[in-house]
Amino acid sequence: MDSLTKLNNYSEEEKVNFIDFVNTLLAQSVIVAAKESDKRHYRFYEMHAEEIQEYFLFAGWEVKTSENKVITLRNTTGKNKVNLTLFESTLLFIIYKLYIDQLTSLRLVRDVRISNLEIREQFFHLNIHNKLPPREKMTLALKKFQRHSILELVQGNWDDEASEFIVYDSIAEIIKPTILKEMDTWINELNNIEEWEDNEVNK
Structure with missing residues (x-):
């Protein structure tokens, strides 16, 4: 099953969580498992990493995780840098x-x-x-x-x-x-x- 199909098959709750995750990551550029307000986003990512990565990659973004349980978002053209x-x-x-x-x-x-x-x-x-x-x-x-x-x-x-x-x-x-x-x-x-x-x- 491809990622788009998986997204379409999300439950209503999963769709809400997906939208919340995407907007949070775009706003912060990072999500930290150790941060209380980020924990639910990190758990959601762990369950849906493949489709989230493909969704962002299609729009020119790369999502990575580190050993320290930090999710980072980088634009492949370098346009999301904070001045x-x-x-x-x-x-x-x-x-x-x-x-x-x-x-x-x-x-x-x-x-x-x-x-x-x-x-x-x-x-x-x-x-x-x-x-x-x-x-x-x-x-x-x-x-x-x-x-x-x-x-x-x-x-x-x-x-x-x-x-x-x-x-x-x-x-x-x-x-x-x-x-x-x-x-x-x-x-x-x-x-x-x-x-x-x-x-x-x-x-």
């Missing part, structure tokens, strides 16, 4: 670095958790333009990352220094490991740009 400002890219790097540091030091850690304070300390150590980022700008960027299932606020308010975020394994599917080696050069470039916060980069 990040230099500030957002730097913040994403910092979150990735904190994520890697925790995985390295706590190999059996269940959830990778970071705080706003840790993020701001990393900005301080990078010494970009000799200043910390505005709290409002950081909050907007963190909310953007949550919409794409990279992290999730689990304790406190967005701008509290003690606030905690779970960082999902999806970040390892989004960022190239080589970015850590490239970052020193990138930071030097940022310091040579007067207004770096609102410029976009392709990293």
Whole structure:
């Protein structure tokens, strides 16, 4: 039975779940099994992976899963990339670095958790333009990352220094490991740009 036939034979409940899954994946680009709101989508994918993959492939999209139970969606023409400002890219790097540091030091850690304070300390150590980022700008960027299932606020308010975020394994599917080696050069470039916060980069 081909995938189209399988889709047509879905029950009403399966059709609703399929539509919900497709729209969620298109909106987030990733679905994370460890994220509470994504669990039902991940289970649905496990049961219907073949027809979901063929459905997206027909429209020029590739659906993949990782060992960490992360579903990623990539357009075969590269048109679904999210444009990040230099500030957002730097913040994403910092979150990735904190994520890697925790995985390295706590190999059996269940959830990778970071705080706003840790993020701001990393900005301080990078010494970009000799200043910390505005709290409002950081909050907007963190909310953007949550919409794409990279992290999730689990304790406190967005701008509290003690606030905690779970960082999902999806970040390892989004960022190239080589970015850590490239970052020193990138930071030097940022310091040579007067207004770096609102410029976009392709990293």
